[in-house]
Amino acid sequence: MERLIVVTGATDGIGLACVKGFLAEGCRVVGIARNPAKAEKIASEIKNDRLSFLLCDLSSVRAVRELGLELNRLYGKDGIDALVHVAGAVATHRELTADGVERTFAVNHLAVHHLTELCLPLLKKRPGSRVLVVSSRAHKVGFVHFRDVSLKHGYWLLTAYAQSKLMNVLYVRDMSRRIDPGLVSFYAIDPGLVDTGIVAKTTSGLERWIWSWRRKAGDPAGVPAGHMVNIALQSAHAGVSGKYWRNGETVRPASRSGAVKTMNRLHALCDGLIARALAGSDRPEKP
Template identity: 30%
Template structure:
């Protein structure tokens, strides 16, 4: 059976169509480079206050100076998603500083890493890409509930269709494959984003959860691969078909800001590399597994020690 997602007509939308975001506060993870920086730049250009949630605050402060030309503003705050203690410190600091959060874009991620474990004994790609964001969401949900048209955008990948999720072996035991581990974390992103929306909707919350992806993008993420051969191959492929970050983030920004965006579509890019259009698609394959989504939620609460939206 094919796992290709059914597609709908592409949308004629660009960042020029973003609404005025003055007075709104956004949190963007991994905001110092690549997709996160492109997202931050567009939000600030449209008037938003953006919390740049980053591991390397010195690097973020350097790029923040280039964002000062926009009508919005950027604030740098430290966050290491692999370290749940850091997630708690970050969310406490956000509560101290802001009365509400209108937008949470869960963009940060690592890819194709050698096997390392978090303090909880979880393989690092799953721990960073999913578990840290799961905890972050729960700890900021009260502030999002006070926001204006509050949205959470989980940045996933179309590679989720190639993955399976064994919740009993999240430590990477057995035959570890960096690529398969990355795909698994992206499936977790999809299942989490969709289950989050179901639970929010069931409770009548004003917060909505969206899932989007950037397609193949030219970002610094590919330079972090431990294998020189993989870095070379990925660089070559990205050079041929990859979109610049500013184009790759168009579907993410659509999900985050467009009044026409709906949570039940998987938004990605299509069209020319330099003129991306937004391509809505239906979720498919393992992304439709409600039982696994529920089990993932329960396991994530157990591992993160953060419980929310039970039921």
């Protein structure tokens, strides 16, 4: 059966390279995009009828829910083989989403948690299905600020980014305990330093200037994407759930990403925030 892969962040950098990699392997790909014009341009350049796009601003809990429902409507019968979370952001200035959640956390982690939950029925329909979450080496300097997860006090680009990337690793390890790897396996990916425009999009001043130099030392996006395509497709990697991968091999993540109490607390926090946002009972905090 033709493999069906859903990729977020499909319109740029590592996500776009993953889309091309999965298409080259003969997969059908559903790319998730926030910008319709960008998605249309990519579709017209790639010209492959195995590629389609769905639109979603992943910073919105309701939009993620709509996306999950649409994926279930389209693929509920046959299921999907892999959900590849690549979308990510980093920002100089603290910004709250319409749900009252700090944007880096909303896009980089809350959306991962929510969309995965919504796609689990689809993933369970296909044997050997996988969820890949792009984290970062930055998780090693991260802490989960449970008392102030939206970082009202002491926001800094790296504090927010590293927190979200630690959450990604905690989540992958958490889900590998919750879900039988015979049904769905979870993989945290460290892509290394990659030459993309991510930092230039929502940063300014010194941070943007530093990245304009730093990215030149990074790998082309095709390098981590190649490893990710292998992890998602190769039978040798089936069932190897809950690991942290760099350069196509498992390596040790930060020791605090293994704390079961923290995993449970994070899981409950995300479930609570999503439920509140969907109930419309959140009172967005003033920035």
